[in-house]
Amino acid sequence: MGRLVGTISRGLRAPIIHQGDDIANFVVDAVLAAAESDNIVLRDRDIVAMTESIVARAQGNYASIDDIAADVKAKFGDNTIGVIFPILSRNRFSVCLKGIAKGAKKIVLMFSYPSDEVGNHFIDYDLLDEKGVNPWSDVLTEAEFTEKFGNPIHVFTGVNYIEYYSELIREQGAEVEVIFANNPTAILKYTDCVLNCDIHTRVRTKKLLRNAGAKIVYGMDEIMSSSINGSGFNENYGLLGSNKATEDTVKLFPRNCKELVDRVQKMLLEKTGKHMEVMVYGDGAFKDPVGKIWELADPVVSPGYTDGLEGTPNEIKLKYLADNDLAGLKGEELNKAVADAIRSKDSDLKGQMITQGTTPRRLTDLIGSLCDLTSGSGDKGTPIILIQGYFDNYIDD
CATH class of the missing domain: 3.40.50 (Rossmann fold)
Structure with a gap:
């Protein structure tokens, strides 16, 4: 087991954006300012996401x-x-x-x-x-x-x-x-x-x-x-x-989002030396069990994302592993066996019992839903989301 903290999702405050503003510079500046303000260490594969609203506003759409x-x-x-x-x-x-x-x-x-x-x-x-x-x-x-x-x-x-x-x-x-x-x-x-x-x-x-x-x-x-x-x-x-x-x-829903996220990714790499993933997000995709409302009123969760966010999670279910294949192990022996299983897992686990109970959804839908829940839809003032550790697993430092 490496770090004791896994995924962190932060809402970043930013000024109100207006039509004609350079949305790429706006987002990059917000990330760098937040990192400096809160002593955040940026890493490769961090995710920077921006709500579709500020993109469309900047575009004047x-x-x-x-x-x-x-x-x-x-x-x-x-x-x-x-x-x-x-x-x-x-x-x-x-x-x-x-x-x-x-x-x-x-x-x-x-x-x-x-x-x-x-x-x-x-x-x-x-x-x-x-x-x-x-x-x-x-x-x-x-x-x-x-x-x-x-x-x-x-x-x-x-x-x-x-x-x-x-x-x-x-x-x-x-x-x-x-x-x-x-x-x-x-x-x-x-x-x-x-x-x-x-x-x-x-x-x-x-x-x-x-x-x-x-x-x-x-x-x-x-x-x-x-x-x-x-x-x-x-x-x-x-x-x-x-x-x-x-x-x-x-x-209206924003346009040319793929070009935007690729530009933001390039700018972040130039300014930080880190290869981060970037996406534009709208509504998350989840259902309220009491109100019965399925949140996704947008045509897609993400109208634009960098290539590293393509695909679905490829994870093994630790609970299944601990209760079945490794049921007789405890302590450090169990930790080592779990780590070995993660290191040796197939690059495509689809259909294998060891994935049972993991979430079979696209990465962009999962991450976009996390972003939507983090930013909210009211007066939080956090239209940009910084997610760290999303692609980590149990053994990463």
Whole structure:
């Protein structure tokens, strides 16, 4: 056994970043200042991560509701638009919906139920059973939904999203009709022009709609995928990953993140002599067991990372090893046997029993989730994360 402290995740405070700031210099300066302030010894394979928010802010990657409306109008014309599977989030969807509505004459808004894609619940599954409703087959009008379930208020925000989203649409001059269904093709009874707003199932949803005869199908990833009148854009994700900036603008997911992290990595090597890994992170990927919310409302956890963060962990389960192969050993003999097992482990342990119980996820998803939990989403003021010892194991000094 080497060092007695393993992984350390630190949130680094930094000034507020503004449009046009050099984000690479901003991040490098913050890391060097924190290291000097707290006597942190930087090492090879330390991880420096920055939240996607400061990257997009520095890039000035913003779009207004007028920009969104112009793109929607160009793609859908005067057709009634089926807007399906929105998530229940004022931060994530309200301004996007304003823009969509401003570019439409009528919207049929189709909610999934009993929850949205990321786990915001209208109602509990138990209530579905009580009312005899099958969410996989039953399509409900707003009146039918209200008759069975009342006017559901979100447990954390206190918002009635049915009323809230409907009013946002009306305020932009569009007509709105609300239905509830989980089969995307249910919308085709109302209109064959569809904007699907789901995040992680968007490819399948588009395929099902097109195969069922939809005339026009776009996803949120295809709205604001190019600049409208000089606006920001994201060629890969469009409006996905956006957040409310003001009442009339959204901050889009950042662009060119691979180029940025490679530049930061090079600058850190030049200034410290250490080869560190660098990533941009958004939402973590984990589920709240009480609120039932699955955090990941971004299209990916990390839109850009250095090559050393590619892959999945290749770890043996020490508990399994100690309870099975080395069950008869104790003390220094056990420590030596564990160390020997770690040194001699295969370069690819996939499928071996000795990995049972380790986390089978991508490194970027694991590390990005750690970063998101470390930085928080409020007023901590730590948009840059320094992680040390993540790639260490039991025997490293």
